[in-house]
């Protein structure tokens with residue numbers, strides 16, 4: 001048997017902590033680690049889940065392959081009698097975007113969140129058994145962010161006890177819903193509810209769009225795919241669709257009636273729950289997207305880190321562990337470290353804030369079930385803000401990782417182009433990131449105005465209770481080591497966040513109306529929201545370190561990562577920290593000194609830190625990120641697999657190259 005050479009073994013031997021213990025921290029618990037590890041291996045060893053040929057498939061082949069895999073996933077879930085937890089891991093490791101994401105991730109949660117108990121009893125078993133396949137049809141051709149501006153109508157017909165769903169204009173066509181174009185049989189459709197001639201705004205309706213017998217669109221329904229999207233592979237395996245209704249009738253009881261209902265007599269009746277619960281599915285998915293951002297970023301970082309340890313360029317000649325003369329590993333360049341290590345730290349930071357957000361969401365659901373709606377505004381602000389912050393940083397980070405791999409990063413076989421193409425729309429779907437930050441700033445301005453009324457801020461805004469101190473406090477750092485003190489870091493971030501928010505609140509009073517002020521100051525409001533969200537990530541990382549963390553050297557590594565995450569943010573947003581007086585120029589320079597020293601401290605551990613993500617080579621899907629570091633032979637092997645290399649002389653030679661060459665030859669002879 002061929003011995004598998006581990007080109008990264010020397011790197012691994014330098015680690016100063018227990019990778020196995022770190023794997024558990026990354027996974028969240030020993031149980032989560034064990035389940036995810038088992039399912040990851042199951043997927044990796046099953047040829048039915050092969051994905052290395054995606055980049056060369058045509059759109060139709062890619063789509064069909066995603067359909068096949070989705071069906072195979074369902075088959076394996078049933079054959080192996082997987083629990084819900086195991087099934088989620090299976091879908092996750094299969095790593096193929098398909099209609100099932102929207103069905104499980106949005107359609108089912110929308111029913112759970114907005115349907116009455118009775119409606120849930122009818123629809124959930126059908127959806128859970130995949131007897132119907134659903135999509136989430138909110139966005140329209142002319143309206144995405146502005147949900148209140150949706151045009152599709154649902155008009156109650158008292159005579160027949162039905163709603164008539166209609167698309168009155170081209171711009172009211174539903175546009176983007178995943179799984180809609182070719183697969184979904186049903187949709188949760190968001191439409192303006194009209195009864196008795198009055199428009200009650202946007203509500204959710206469950207609408208069947210395709211026949212369960214022959215899959216043809218039902219009468220009055222026009223539906224199709226919106227076309228190819230950015231990048232090869234990536235989102236092109238999903239049929240994002242358009243949908244138009246021509247007076248389609250549905251029974252009255254297919255309005256999702258948890259928040260409000262229409263009676264048999266056509267009377268609109270509100271329940272005691274806030275209308276925002278209609279947007280509950282978005283809160284749910286935004287929280288998942290934060291976890292997804294840490295996954296996507298950590299995948300890219302894992303690839304770039306391993307490759308940076310394998311790749312060598314320039315440098316004073318030195319010897320490797322076998323005494324052979326070699327060039328410098330690119331990971332030893334300080335510029336490479338200053339670009340890569342903060343991304344590694346961010347992947348961990350997002351993981352921990354994602355864990356916390358999951359807790360916040362679970363807590364919200366428990367409270368909602370007990371009719372306590374008090375934490376809904378904060379949950380909305382946190383999910384919206386953190387979705388925005390983490391997806392923007394992860395998308396930029398993945399792009400940086402590809403550049404960190406030089407030319408080879410641009411190859412499909414690096415896995416990075418497809419990862420980027422698949423992830424970058426997360427900055428837009430489930431709410432454009434800027435629009436979401438404006439929601440956070442609205443929440444912050446409200447919180448500040450309530451301070452004057454004596455209302456005590458809670459949760460992630462609790463720091464605002466100390467506004468008087470934070471507005472005038474001075475950072476105490478005198479030497480670089482002082483920046484390792486978590487309370488010093490926390491206070492600097494709190495001071496920056498509150499000073500930016502208070503400045504906005506003061507400036508808003510200078511405008512004739514709040515609306516005008518919000519519009520004029522929106523760039524500043526976005527900066528204040530970013531500062532607040534970064535403070536949340538920083539504080540959750542610090543809180544994580546205060547927990548009981550076991551394992552040889554694990555806590556020390558996490559401390560170093562936390563320091564890098566925070567100090568790099570200070571470095572990147574120096575303008576904010578200096579202009580608000582939260583730190584001085586001298587303290588900024590000390591922060592940079594400390595950051596450099598943390599990079600050196602982290603260096604020998606970075607391969608082990610990406611190993612702790614526990615990603616299989618199948619999941620990573622990258623020649624550059626292979627666990628064994630055996631990059632060059634495998635790149636060469638991959639190149640040979642390209643369809644262009646199927647023949648020695650390419651198709652088209654006889655039509656287009658040979659005549660050209662002959663013509664030139666003849667011209668030369670003349």
Ligand SMILES: CCCCCCCCCC/C=C\CCCCC/C=C/C(=O)SCCNC(=O)CCNC(=O)[C@H](O)C(C)(C)COP(=O)(O)OP(=O)(O)OC[C@H]1O[C@@H](n2cnc3c(N)ncnc32)[C@H](O)[C@@H]1OP(=O)(O)O
Nearest residue numbers: 091101104105138144145147276279288292380429430431
């Ligand atoms: C197999 C497993 C599946 C798991 C799937 C998970 C996905 C993981 C990632 C996997 C990768 C790929 C899958 C891809 C899936 C992509 C699917 C994409 C779907 C979509 O994009 S669906 C469409 C989403 N659309 C949006 O997000 C639109 C954004 N716009 C809005 O949210 C709102 O319209 C708005 C908030 C911008 C509205 O602004 P405005 O008009 O000012 O507000 P009002 O409507 O008047 O609201 C007023 C008050 O309500 C508060 N509010 C607003 N939203 C919410 C909310 N969601 N929850 C609670 N409260 C809310 C708002 O703050 C106002 O409060 P106030 O009056 O100030 O007190």
Ligand SMILES: Cc1cc2nc3c(=O)[nH]c(=O)nc-3n(C[C@H](O)[C@H](O)[C@H](O)COP(=O)(O)OP(=O)(O)OC[C@H]3O[C@@H](n4cnc5c(N)ncnc54)[C@H](O)[C@@H]3O)c2cc1C
Nearest residue numbers: 136137138139143144145176177178425428429430431434
């Ligand atoms: C891959 C993908 C999958 C999707 N899946 C679904 C799905 O399953 N179901 C569904 O219903 N939708 C889906 N969507 C649609 C998605 O939710 C919307 O694209 C998103 O909400 C943004 O809306 P928009 O496209 O209208 O952008 P717009 O709102 O038109 O944004 C355009 C620009 O205007 C800016 N802008 C907009 N409003 C403001 C404002 N108030 N202040 C300042 N700037 C503003 C934005 O920042 C942005 O720069 C999907 C989208 C993508 C890309």
